[in-house]
Amino acid sequence: MLRIEKYIERILKNAIEKAFPNKELKPIEITIATNEKFGDFQSNFAMMNSKIIGGNPRKIAEDLVNNIPENDIIEKLEIAGPGFINIFLKNSYVSEYVRKMTTEKYQFTELNTDGDIIIDYSSPNIAKRMHIGHLRSTIIGDSVKRLCNFLGYHTVADNHIGDWGTQFGKLIVGYHKWLDKDAYQKNPIEELERVYVEFTKESEKNPELEDIAREELKKLQDGDEENYKLWQEFIKVSLEEYNKLYERMDVHFDTYYGESFYHPIMPKVIDELVEKGLAVEDQGAKVVFFDEKENLHPCIVQKKDGAFLYSTSDIATIKFRKENYNVNKIIYLTDERQQDHFKQFFKITEMLGWDIEKVHIWFGIMRFADGVFSTRKGNVIRLEQLLDEGKKKALEIIEEKNSSLSDEEKDNIAEVVGIGAIKYADLSQNRQSPIIFEWDKILSFEGNTAPYLQYSYARIQSILRKAEELGKALDENKEIQIIDKNERPLSTYLTLFPTMALKAGEAYKPNLLTDYLFELAKKFNTFYNSCPILNQEDNILYSRLLLIDRVAKTLKEGLNLLGIKTVNRM
Ligand code: ARG
Numbered sequence: 001m002l003r004i005e006k007y008i009e010r011i012l013k014n015a016i017e018k019a020f021p022n023k024e025l026k027p028i029e030i031t032i033a034t035n036e037k038f039g040d041f042q043s044n045f046a047m048m049n050s051k052i053i054g055g056n057p058r059k060i061a062e063d064l065v066n067n068i069p070e071n072d073i074i075e076k077l078e079i080a081g082p083g084f085i086n087i088f089l090k091n092s093y094v095s096e097y098v099r100k101m102t103t104e105k106y107q108f109t110e111l112n113t114d115g116d117i118i119i120d121y122s123s124p125n126i127a128k129r130m131h132i133g134h135l136r137s138t139i140i141g142d143s144v145k146r147l148c149n150f151l152g153y154h155t156v157a158d159n160h161i162g163d164w165g166t167q168f169g170k171l172i173v174g175y176h177k178w179l180d181k182d183a184y185q186k187n188p189i190e191e192l193e194r195v196y197v198e199f200t201k202e203s204e205k206n207p208e209l210e211d212i213a214r215e216e217l218k219k220l221q222d223g224d225e226e227n228y229k230l231w232q233e234f235i236k237v238s239l240e241e242y243n244k245l246y247e248r249m250d251v252h253f254d255t256y257y258g259e260s261f262y263h264p265i266m267p268k269v270i271d272e273l274v275e276k277g278l279a280v281e282d283q284g285a286k287v288v289f290f291d292e293k294e295n296l297h298p299c300i301v302q303k304k305d306g307a308f309l310y311s312t313s314d315i316a317t318i319k320f321r322k323e324n325y326n327v328n329k330i331i332y333l334t335d336e337r338q339q340d341h342f343k344q345f346f347k348i349t350e351m352l353g354w355d356i357e358k359v360h361i362w363f364g365i366m367r368f369a370d371g372v373f374s375t376r377k378g379n380v381i382r383l384e385q386l387l388d389e390g391k392k393k394a395l396e397i398i399e400e401k402n403s404s405l406s407d408e409e410k411d412n413i414a415e416v417v418g419i420g421a422i423k424y425a426d427l428s429q430n431r432q433s434p435i436i437f438e439w440d441k442i443l444s445f446e447g448n449t450a451p452y453l454q455y456s457y458a459r460i461q462s463i464l465r466k467a468e469e470l471g472k473a474l475d476e477n478k479e480i481q482i483i484d485k486n487e488r489p490l491s492t493y494l495t496l497f498p499t500m501a502l503k504a505g506e507a508y509k510p511n512l513l514t515d516y517l518f519e520l521a522k523k524f525n526t527f528y529n530s531c532p533i534l535n536q537e538d539n540i541l542y543s544r545l546l547l548i549d550r551v552a553k554t555l556k557e558g559l560n561l562l563g564i565k566t567v568n569r570m
Helices: 004-019 045-053 057-066 091-101 132-150 167-178 181-186 188-205 208-221 225-249 263-275 310-324 336-351 383-401 407-427 450-469 487-495 497-507 510-530 538-561
Strands: 030-032 041-043 074-080 084-089 116-120 154-158 279-282 285-288 299-302 327-335 358-363 366-368
Touching (some): 004 030, 004 041, 004 084, 057 084, 084 091, 091 487, 091 538, 116 132, 132 154, 132 225, 132 327, 132 358, 132 366, 132 383, 132 407, 132 510, 132 538, 167 208, 167 225, 188 208, 188 225, 208 225, 225 383, 225 407, 263 279, 263 285, 263 299, 263 310, 310 327, 310 336, 327 336, 336 358, 450 510, 450 538, 487 510, 487 538, 497 510, 510 538
Parallel strands (some): 116 154, 116 327
Antiparallel strands (some): 041 084, 074 084, 279 285, 285 299
16 A cells, blocks of 8 residues: 555646646645645645746646546645645545555555665673663664664664774773672673773773773784683673663664674775775874865774774775675664764775765764763663663552552553653654753653553553443444544544655654654544544444554554554553
8 A cells, every 4th residue: 555645646647647748847746734724735736847837836736636537535626825736635535545554564666675774773882781872872773673664675783782992901901900700790791891980990090001901902803812702701791781671672683793793804994995095004004084075084994003993893894784785775873973983984985986875873962961971980871770760650650540450460561661651752852952861851651752652552442442342343344434523633644654654764763753643642532532432323433443443553553663562551
């Protein structure tokens, strides 16, 4: 099934061919009407093409409208203002579309979905517990992946973990000097983190520690056995911890290659850069200089001591992906501070002549009102702590509202609602705005929040259950009738779901979808307050059951695209 405006477009395109044959026209655009008075959809085709066709846009609009035959979709057309075409849909068409919405799959035929979209997200640096600074990349990335899948793309979710940075030299030094064996036994990653903070503190007093750390790192990179073993252990204990959190957040990756995986490719990358004259020696290091117009700092790709850098690994990553996938595009999610890094290495791969589409999706950093989170400064909120806090808050509310549920059910609902609230609080923000972290805001359960949507979903499930108890279960063979004035806005708004998901997916902006779902839930609640269901005569009852079932399924599918689950009772 296509988006509803695609069916309208077909009718209008036929009319355009008849009315204005053999003309090179700008393609017709159909937009959602900004006001009910202007119908359901609008087109500014006449104004867009008035120069090409010649003549008054209102006259062009009339010629077009006069060539549209009677059809099952359009009820009436009006010409407004300077030449807008206002399109009003037939109730019968809207209701039939709504009925089919959840049984047929959407087709986004205009997208080129060949190949793989590789999405590189979450990507924490090993040996630190994940904190709320990792939240955004993880859940925005997950939602982008889900949106891409919905649009028909094949995705590869890659967790590009930071397992090859300078932190390992420091960790190895810290491990030998300050590790508390018992603490390490109990909670390895917590102890590693402590050791790391210790290193930072000590090295301020004693800067030689930095040199020792660099030596340890070099030894590791040259394959020293002892350091290599330690390094593997750090990765293992870190991933064990991360996977617990990913599981709770319902975030799943296809690969976890990480920076180190590309290490063997890096010398080849340097060779190619040198051969092509792109990397040159500068004070012993190998550096890529950019054209002045690029406005980019030179990029070091290999240090004097032979060590590779973050950029080198990213260039190597592209080489690997180019050779091992049929890349449609690569999408990266990081915070705004990495914009220059991405510009640099994207440019370098272009200079190498590697033709791969890449997008860096950056987002604003989350901070406390008085500063940024930092593991080194020790002022972080751990992700686990945040999820627990969300769950606790949800549990309190459930106890208050629905204490008759079993403890197990309460626990399950609290996990879904608490984590949903947290994800939604982040996803519903404009991606590029900075976020000031406030517990109240992130754990809010009212208004434009996941719990409000989850509650609307559960409310519908409860109505459907009651109907079934009355012997009037939802019946797919019945029709949806649009009669009451509150049924129409709800129904037409429902039909826009695939359009909104497309918009959100193309702009990589999950907040466009949250806005839609919030509006949908509000429209459902308005409808339900004035349109009773269970005490109505059968044809109305069955029609409304079908309508609310579509609302519920759309809420569920929409929330699923955000990585948020639903529950049948709350
Ligand atoms: N590990 C990096 C960090 O924590 C993020 C990696 C992003 N992905 C990439 N291909 N550079 O900052």
